[in-house]
Amino acid sequence: MRGYFAIGSERISKPMNLGALMRTANAFGASFVFSINAEHRLRAAYQADTSKTAGQVPYYQWDNVDEMQLPRGCQMVGVELTDDAVMLPTFRHPPQAAYILGPEKGDLSPDIIAKCDHVVKIPTKFCINVSLAGALVMYDRHLSMGGYATRPIMPGGTTGDGKRTDYVPGRDRT
Numbered sequence: 036m037r038g039y040f041a042i043g044s045e046r047i048s049k050p051m052n053l054g055a056l057m058r059t060a061n062a063f064g065a066s067f068v069f070s071i072n073a074e075h076r077l078r079a080a081y082q083a084d085t086s087k088t089a090g091q092v093p094y095y096q097w098d099n100v101d102e103m104q105l106p107r108g109c110q111m112v113g114v115e116l117t118d119d120a121v122m123l124p125t126f127r128h129p130p131q132a133a134y135i136l137g138p139e140k141g142d143l144s145p146d147i148i149a150k151c152d153h154v155v156k157i158p159t160k161f162c163i164n165v166s167l168a169g170a171l172v173m174y175d176r177h178l179s180m181g182g183y184a185t186r187p188i189m190p191g192g193t194t195g196d197g198k199r200t201d202y203v204p205g206r207d208r209t
């Protein structure tokens with residue numbers, strides 16, 4: 036697949052949500068995971084326990100948005116249910132992307148939104164769990180950039196790895 040991605044959350048407070056986000060990020064091949072201004076107890080827990088939870092995919096813990104350092108050329112994509120956000124099913128994902136989600140209670144801060152190159156929303160009637168929202172964004176990236184065959188008209192699908200027959204992994208890398 037083309038490029039790389041990272042995913043993180045601002046002011047996250049529940050270890051289970053960060054754990055689920057990390058596990059899903061690892062499963063979808065994230066290059067790193069991050070948090071900005073995570074709740075204090077959660078920060079302490081993750082500092083003390085890097086081997087179990089953050090041993091599979093690098094985890095960066097930044098205190099505020101100014102501390103955050105993304106690789107050059109990496110675009111920041113806010114994930115938030117706002118009026119102005121782009122509908123995820125219509126969004127073309129940047130090849131190099133860092134997705135940022137909001138806290139369990141509240142929204143992405145204006146400081147973060149101001150730093151985002153794009154803001155996307157998942158077409159749901161109301162806000163869903165933060166780790167679930169992250170999973171849907173990663174799945175959408177995978178679906179749209181993974182080189183899969185188009186769906187047939189009749190029920191059913193492509194067996195094997197589901198790729199287009201002319202698909203060569205990495206050929207579209209820039």
Ligand SMILES: C[S@@+](CC[C@H](N)C(=O)[O-])C[C@H]1O[C@@H](n2cnc3c(N)ncnc32)[C@H](O)[C@@H]1O
Nearest residue numbers: 114115116136137141156157159162163165168
């Ligand atoms: C549980 S929601 C935040 C709570 C919500 N703002 C509220 O008070 O009703 C946690 C985060 O998940 C993400 N999220 C949840 N549902 C979303 C959606 N439909 N579209 C985009 N982001 C969503 C956003 O990043 C949001 O800040």
